[in-house]
Amino acid sequence: xxxxxxxxxxxxxxxxxxxxxxxxxxxxxxxxxxxxxxxxxxxxxxxxxxxxxxxxxxxxxxxxxxxxxxxxxxxxxxxxxxxxxxxxxxxxxxxxxxxxxxxxxxxxxxxxxxxxxxxxxxxxxxxxxxxxxxxxxxxxxxxxxxxxxxxxxxxxxxxxxxxxxxxxxxxxxxxxxxxxxxxxxxxxxxxxxxxxxxxxxx
Amino acid sequence: xxxxxxxxxxxxxxxxxxxxxxxxxxxxxxxxxxxxxxxxxxxxxxxxxxxxxxxxxxxxxxxxxxxxxxxxxxxxxxxxxxxxxxxxxxxxxxxxxxxxxxxxxxxxxxxxxxxxxxxxxxxxxxxxxxxxxxxxxxxxxxxxxxxxxxxxxxxxxxxxxxxxxxxxxxxxxxxxxxxxxxxxxxxxxxxxxxxxxxxxxx
DNA sequence: GGTTATATGGACACAGCGTACACATTGGTG
DNA sequence: CACCAATGTGTACGCTGTGTCCATATAACC
Numbered sequence: 250x251x252x253x254x255x256x257x258x259x260x261x262x263x264x265x266x267x268x269x270x271x272x273x274x275x276x277x278x279x280x281x282x283x284x285x286x287x288x289x290x291x292x293x294x295x296x297x298x299x300x301x302x303x304x305x306x307x308x309x310x311x312x313x314x315x316x317x318x319x320x321x322x323x324x325x326x327x328x329x330x331x332x333x334x335x336x337x338x339x340x341x342x343x344x345x346x347x348x349x350x351x352x353x354x355x356x357x358x359x360x361x362x363x364x365x366x367x368x369x370x371x372x373x374x375x376x377x378x379x380x381x382x383x384x385x386x387x388x389x390x391x392x393x394x395x396x397x398x399x400x401x402x403x404x405x406x407x408x409x410x411x412x413x414x415x416x417x418x419x420x421x422x423x424x425x426x427x428x429x430x431x432x433x434x435x436x437x438x439x440x441x442x443x444x445x446x447x448x449x450x451x
Numbered sequence: 452x453x454x455x456x457x458x459x460x461x462x463x464x465x466x467x468x469x470x471x472x473x474x475x476x477x478x479x480x481x482x483x484x485x486x487x488x489x490x491x492x493x494x495x496x497x498x499x500x501x502x503x504x505x506x507x508x509x510x511x512x513x514x515x516x517x518x519x520x521x522x523x524x525x526x527x528x529x530x531x532x533x534x535x536x537x538x539x540x541x542x543x544x545x546x547x548x549x550x551x552x553x554x555x556x557x558x559x560x561x562x563x564x565x566x567x568x569x570x571x572x573x574x575x576x577x578x579x580x581x582x583x584x585x586x587x588x589x590x591x592x593x594x595x596x597x598x599x600x601x602x603x604x605x606x607x608x609x610x611x612x613x614x615x616x617x618x619x620x621x622x623x624x625x626x627x628x629x630x631x632x633x634x635x636x637x638x639x640x641x642x643x644x645x646x647x648x649x650x651x652x653x
Numbered sequence: 654g655g656t657t658a659t660a661t662g663g664a665c666a667c668a669g670c671g672t673a674c675a676c677a678t679t680g681g682t683g
Numbered sequence: 684c685a686c687c688a689a690t691g692t693g694t695a696c697g698c699t700g701t702g703t704c705c706a707t708a709t710a711a712c713c
Binding site for chain 3: 273304305308311
Binding site for chain 2: 289291366368369371372373378381382386390405406407410411414415420423424425428429430431432438441445446447448449450451
């Protein structure tokens, strides 16, 4: 996961006094991220994080206001958010590639479940909801919107469309299948989404 | 809410012995639905439901396997699922009307928050997830898919499109804004979604 | 070296879940 | 009508997790 050294099992035993703040913080964050990937938000507990980090719960409560805040920080610590958006001047190819990559991230790695659980938790945790929007969904939306806007300027797309709504119809549709899996989330599905939108249904 | 008689405040006091099973069941269900609309899944507690229904927790545990199951049953009891899909032979108008109605349901009634919380809870409650798919999202999807399929047969839409993906790009996009409210869920948004898809982006 | 900041262990009260047991009452059976 | 089984009720228990407080130990800083 995020362990550089294979230090394996829970840190053996810890003395009582103060330890370097940054070190403890880092250990808590990687522990939080690991636990999140391993169990999702279901088994994500302040107590477990503290135990796995070899820290005390008090320390966590001092630095993070809510469980959600800690989870989000831990997630970012472990997954190193890859926020790249390749821009090859072919908007259809770019959207397709980006969407297919997202589908694979969600389907083939634990990140999918974690994202689903974070969104779920955000429904009843306003602080997490804000943080998630500002630090994750917001930036990701912005990248897609920029790409679409550039394509509009290049004349590849109609100039009067609303890029934000397009984002919802591509990524939002995938999130929908992630959160309410009536049907599977496949690469073919991602390609169909782009095709539907670009060509139109008529 | 679901009270036919204004019997108001919590059932005063209850004797100790057995009561008619159906009656207790009904009282628990309306209590569950009311509580859900009032507080959402956040404050939805077996104990509160039992208190409001004037029943004992044991009874609830006997009949419902999980908190989610009870919540879903309660929700259906109170909202009387309006599963109508007007079919006026004009698919664009039908989709728009249906989607706009959905947006208003989600925005202007407590049902929106309840749906969001149910989906959230379903992320960590497999039984609820199954029940939600089979009893709610599944049937609703089916209605939209049928309408789209009929429109394809009538020649109003291309014959080679995948109706299911269209559903995700309309309703799924709305769910996305409900669950990750980066941007508001408006009637104009709903109309834009239909327009984007039908006309195409080029 | 002395002071301050901070991590730690331990204890507490509280909420909610899930279960168990004894008792009360109803519904049905004979 | 008498009895039995089914089922709701009250109460209590153990468990997990939360959030808070305290005293103590130790690092970091001046």
